[in-house]
Amino acid sequence: MTHPTDLAALAARLRAAAPPAVAPPTFPTPQIGYAVHDTSVGRLLVARRGDDGPVIASLYLQPTDEAYSAAGTSTEEAALIRIARSTGPRILRRPAAFDDVRRELDSYLTGASREFTVPLELTLATAYQRVVLQTLRRRVPYGARASYGALAAWTDRPKAARAVGTALGANPLCILLPCHRVVGASGALTGYAGGLAAKEQLLALESRDR
Amino acid sequence: MLDPWPEIHPNRATAGNREAGSECKASHYPNAPSHPNRPGRSISVSLPPFQMLVDAHWHDVARLAAALAPPGEAQDVSQQAWTQAYAAYPRLRAADNLRSWLLTITHRAAMDAHRARARRPSPVGTLSEPAAATPLDHTDHTDHAAHTAHGAHPHLATGPDPALSAGSALSAGSALSAHADPALWAAVAALPIRQRTALALRYICDLDHATVADHLDTTPAASRRLVSDALAALRVRLADPSALAAEDDS
Numbered sequence: 001m002t003h004p005t006d007l008a009a010l011a012a013r014l015r016a017a018a019p020p021a022v023a024p025p026t027f028p029t030p031q032i033g034y035a036v037h038d039t040s041v042g043r044l045l046v047a048r049r050g051d052d053g054p055v056i057a058s059l060y061l062q063p064t065d066e067a068y069s070a071a072g073t074s075t076e077e078a079a080l081i082r083i084a085r086s087t088g089p090r091i092l093r094r095p096a097a098f099d100d101v102r103r104e105l106d107s108y109l110t111g112a113s114r115e116f117t118v119p120l121e122l123t124l125a126t127a128y129q130r131v132v133l134q135t136l137r138r139r140v141p142y143g144a145r146a147s148y149g150a151l152a153a154w155t156d157r158p159k160a161a162r163a164v165g166t167a168l169g170a171n172p173l174c175i176l177l178p179c180h181r182v183v184g185a186s187g188a189l190t191g192y193a194g195g196l197a198a199k200e201q202l203l204a205l206e207s208r209d210r
Numbered sequence: 211m212l213d214p215w216p217e218i219h220p221n222r223a224t225a226g227n228r229e230a231g232s233e234c235k236a237s238h239y240p241n242a243p244s245h246p247n248r249p250g251r252s253i254s255v256s257l258p259p260f261q262m263l264v265d266a267h268w269h270d271v272a273r274l275a276a277a278l279a280p281p282g283e284a285q286d287v288s289q290q291a292w293t294q295a296y297a298a299y300p301r302l303r304a305a306d307n308l309r310s311w312l313l314t315i316t317h318r319a320a321m322d323a324h325r326a327r328a329r330r331p332s333p334v335g336t337l338s339e340p341a342a343a344t345p346l347d348h349t350d351h352t353d354h355a356a357h358t359a360h361g362a363h364p365h366l367a368t369g370p371d372p373a374l375s376a377g378s379a380l381s382a383g384s385a386l387s388a389h390a391d392p393a394l395w396a397a398v399a400a401l402p403i404r405q406r407t408a409l410a411l412r413y414i415c416d417l418d419h420a421t422v423a424d425h426l427d428t429t430p431a432a433s434r435r436l437v438s439d440a441l442a443a444l445r446v447r448l449a450d451p452s453a454l455a456a457e458d459d460s
Contacts, residue, residue, distance in 0.1 A: 006445055011413050014398075014413035014414050017394050019288075020284070022272035027296060080259035081259060084258070089260055
């Protein structure tokens with residue numbers, strides 16, 4: 001009675017059938033929302049608590065730096081997994097919930113502003129990273145540069161230049177916390193999550209009119 | 211150095227942090243890597259970010275909902291399944307078969323919708339429920355009802371941009387319109403519910419017979435039979451949609 005080929009074709013048709021008029025799900029305010037924001041120095045993934053809470057992450061997604069790429073943290077998913085390790089997995093894309101962050105980043109990157117006012121939170125940083133990043137924020141203002149050694153000395157661990165470098169490399173709030181202002185003792189740019197070109201661009205931006 | 215942020219943002223950072231409530235505790239315990247008040251967390255699995263589930267599986271959930279939901283309620287069932295999944299997600303013990311977990315939730319949501327529909331006392335004169343198609347509305351043209359149901363959740367209305375949601379993990383946007391198959395869905399909807407469920411799980415969700423049997427609480431042999439009966443009925447129905455309305459009872 002039944003024709004195997006017919007049934008196989010029917011099964012294939014079932015496998016391929018798209019649902020009629022079913023839209024993607026929507027969600028109320030998530031625990032963590034994120035968005036992708038393209039800037040003049042690269043593509044950033046920004047994340048915050050809820051739809052208007054403090055920003056917890058600003059991570060480069062398209063690294064130009066080979067070392068960063070080799071670490072395997074260049075994709076959106078890797079960034080989200082990194083965030084989830086600290087916050088738990090309730091993370092959703094909220095492209096409309098980042099207008100203030102986008103505006104401040106764009107304004108900074110065109111040179112129109114020098115400060116960020118969006119609230120920040122170092123959920124993704126370890127205790128030591130917090131100390132280093134806090135010191136960075138306090139001691140290295142717009143347009144200034146500091147060496148890893150200087151930052152180490154300011155954190156009362158003068159021999160910890162290498163550890164400072166590692167802590168800055170793990171900066172979860174790129175651009176918002178200015179780890180690009182830290183360079184080698186010789187003045188060499190050393191490394192940057194967004195690639196050396198981005199670091200150079202940020203430093204050039206900040207040294208305008210100075 | 212318990213809470214370093216106040217030195218930097220005396221007003222903003224901590225205020226925003228604390229207002230956000232219990233989910234923000236980690237930042238106040240800088241020495242604990244994560245979840246200081248959930249000690250059990252460290253031994254449990256690390257679950258992927260929820261958005262990755264949505265991107266990877268919303269299409270399958272929508273297809274199963276379309277196959278199993280009462281007429282006009284596919285959107286509601288799909289949305290209900292995702293809402294339940296989001297609520298339950300952090301308590302999940304295993305991350306090895308998230309798709310199957312989502313399909314189970316969707317299956318249950320569809321069965322709940324059928325039960326809720328059956329409980330409604332009378333098709334006429336009841337209080338109108340904007341979220342669902344009226345019981346009288348037994349046509350297969352469910353698009354309008356589905357959209358109505360979708361719009362009836364104001365608190366859910368500010369979701370992610372649909373285009374973006376469909377973006378990264380699968381290129382669903384174009385696939386959706388390209389393979390829409392109304393005749394097939396209508397024929398599936400006309401099958402008896404157990405046949406329909408078995409068929410949907412086997413072919414629309416591509417599960418094996420053992421898993422289908424688990425979902426239906428039956429044996430693999432019985433599930434195989436349900437699927438083949440469903441396929442045969444579907445084949446005849448698609449060949450002549452009007453002829454077989456009476457066979458539903460058997």
